[in-house]
Each structure stands twice: as structure tokens, then as C-alpha cells.
Amino acid sequence: MALRHAVLAALLDGECSGYQLAKAFDVGVANFWHALPQQLYLELAKLEKEGLVAGRQVIQETRPNKRLFTVTGAGVDELARFAASPAKPSFIRDDLMVKVQAADAAGADEVIRQLDERVLVADAKIEVFGKLLRRMRGELDEETFLREGARVGPYLTCLRGREFEAGHRAWCVRAAAVLRARVAAGVR
Amino acid sequence: MALRHAVLAALLDGECSGYQLAKAFDVGVANFWHALPQQLYLELAKLEKEGLVAGRQVIQETRPNKRLFTVTGAGVDELARFAASPAKPSFIRDDLMVKVQAADAAGADEVIRQLDERVLVADAKIEVFGKLLRRMRGELDEETFLREGARVGPYLTCLRGREFEAGHRAWCVRAAAVLRARVAAGVR
């Protein structure tokens, strides 16, 4: 039972639909959680049945109707309970890192290509996070916003997301360079 | 089918038992994958049936017998196929980040405490990774090892693991400071 809390936390940002949530969770909600649309629709249905979120139908003319969800009082209580419970350790799960681990034995060329590609993905994400951060803090500079702004939670997680991508990017560049040098030197 | 590749990649480091593997995957195999012992025993059994790893029994006197596994030729081929296939995007899954995201609404005090705690965990991990790196490169300095050493894969992933922990540590410190300042100022 962990996705439920990620959903509740994401919904604190403001009323949104399953579809919009799915977008956020696809990017990774500032890179700290990931889920597919199907899972979210299911989880929202459960949360609604338990009274932790409330949905209201919005009829649209040019697009399909949608349902917007808000966290209820009971939902906030549940989040508070969760916040006070012991946290599970974080973990990364990264195909590309598995490939680097195996690169010596499993062929470096393809891995190098994928590392190069990953750098571009990281660049794109870093820009997205940068924009999100600017939008959240509005007119204020970062220090002021963190002192006085409303809801710093999403800002802090987004900061971490950006730093994670920057770190990952730097590592990809380095790993690719190392592997390339070894291929060139014929190290085996 | 992704754990299988993580297991194969980990086994390249040298023959080891399910129990030893479990230790590695508990720390996180240099923080890029995580799995419980039960899953590993199951996966090893499957891999053996498919001929991707070979196990040999080692009878011990003072301890329970164990089975040591090695990657077979077919296993290396499978890794090569995997390395050439498109990689899934990496993702973090972190309870603590969910809590920070919700901290504004769900009570900051407990979250601050857990951030402080997490800093200590990070310190411990950073030290472990540092020791692993030193052991892997032996006498050589890092540059030389990365140019000429055998098997740089594990070294590179371990580097990333250490940097990840360092980044996470820094973020925890910052997030805790921000939340503390707001609690002190009574921002709500």
C-alpha cells in the first residue's frame, strides 16, 4: 500500500483527473514515483470508495467527460499517519545500469549508444523540472519561496528530481567516455 | 523479465550463492536494483533450469551446505541480447520523498526526523561504496583502473551508487533545513 500515498500526495497540488495524474506519474511525479494510467484509475476508484478522495464529474462538450478528484479530510489524516510510519528504503531500478554492470562481458558498443541517448533524455527532463520550479515559485526567488511560499513539498521533490537527472546525466557521460576509451584501446 | 538480467549481471562478478546474492541485492547491488532473498532463490532456480547459470553444491561442515552459481555461455548471450534491447526508463521509488511532497499538509515534524535519520543511512552507504571502490581498483588509481582494469562495469555502477547517495544526502539536509525554518517561523 504505497501507491495510494503517492496519489494522495500528488493530489494535494490541486484537484485533477485520472488522466492528468497519469501524465504526472509518467514523467515520474518529479521523479520519485512511477505508475501507469490503469493503475491510477484503479487506485482512484479504491480511494474514492474509502472516502480518502472525492470525485466530481465535469461534463465537457468538445472532449470526453472527466472526473476531478480532491483529497478529503480523511485523506489528509491518512497521509499524516503515513508520514509518521517508518519509511521503506528508496531504490533505483535502472535497466541501463544493469547493462553497464554487464558491459565488460556483454558488448560495450550498444551500451555506449544507449548511454548517449540517455543523456538527451536527461537534458529534456532537466528542462521540464526547471520550468516546473520556475512556475511554482512565481515571482519569488528560491530562498524566499522556500521560506514563505505556500506548499514547498512539491518544490523540494522537484529539486531532487532535477538533481537526480543532472547526476545521472553526468554519470552517463563519464561511463560512455570510459567504455569508449576501452573499446578504442581494444581492452578486453 | 528484468530481475533475471540483474542477477546475471551481478553473477559476472564471480560465483556466488543465493544467500550472498541476497546480501548484495539488499544493499541494492550498488544501488541499481533491489530484491528479496525469496525472489532470488526462485529466479536462480529458473535461470538454472533454462541453462543460463550453472550451480554446484558445496558441502560445508560447520554451516549449512550451499550452492554456488556461475553464468554460462548461454547466460552471457542472454545478457548481450538484453544489452542491445531498448532500455526501460529508470525510476526512483521513495517513501520519504512522498512524505516531503505531502509535508505541508501532513505534519512536518515527523518528516524532518526521518530526513535526519536518512542522512545517517546515506553516510553509511557512502562509506560502504567507498570501500567497495577501493577494493575493486586495488593498487591502481581510479583513472588507470578505468583505462586498464578488468571489469569496469561494477566499478562504474558503484560510482553512480555513491553519487546517488551523496546527492540524496545533500537533499535530505536541505529539505530538513527548509522544513525546520518554516516550523520555527510558524508558516502554515
Add this chain to the structure above:
DNA sequence: CACGCCATGTAACATGTTACATGATTGC
């Protein structure tokens, strides 16, 4: 004498992923 480490597994349950199902609108 109790606790933790070594060592391996099975079974039941909870989660997460893939495939299927539908259908209008907007932009290229």
C-alpha cells in the same frame, strides 16, 4: 540461553504490467 548469522526453500497474497475496448477532436 537468547539472538543473529548462515542457508534454502514453498505458499498465499498484493502489486504492477500488458492487452483489450471505445470514441470524438485537434493539429500536421
Add this chain to the structure above:
DNA sequence: GCAATCATGTAACATGTTACATGGCGTG
């Protein structure tokens, strides 16, 4: 005209987690 976006769901399948089961040895 074709693809992408908006929008929601169900069903089947694959993975991951928790609980159970066993048992000797070493250390405080």
C-alpha cells in the same frame, strides 16, 4: 487522412512481498 491527445475503464498475466518452515553454529 493519420497520428496524437483527451478520457476512462476491465481482464489476464507477470512480478514482488509477506508469512511460514527448518535447523546448526558462534557470540555475548
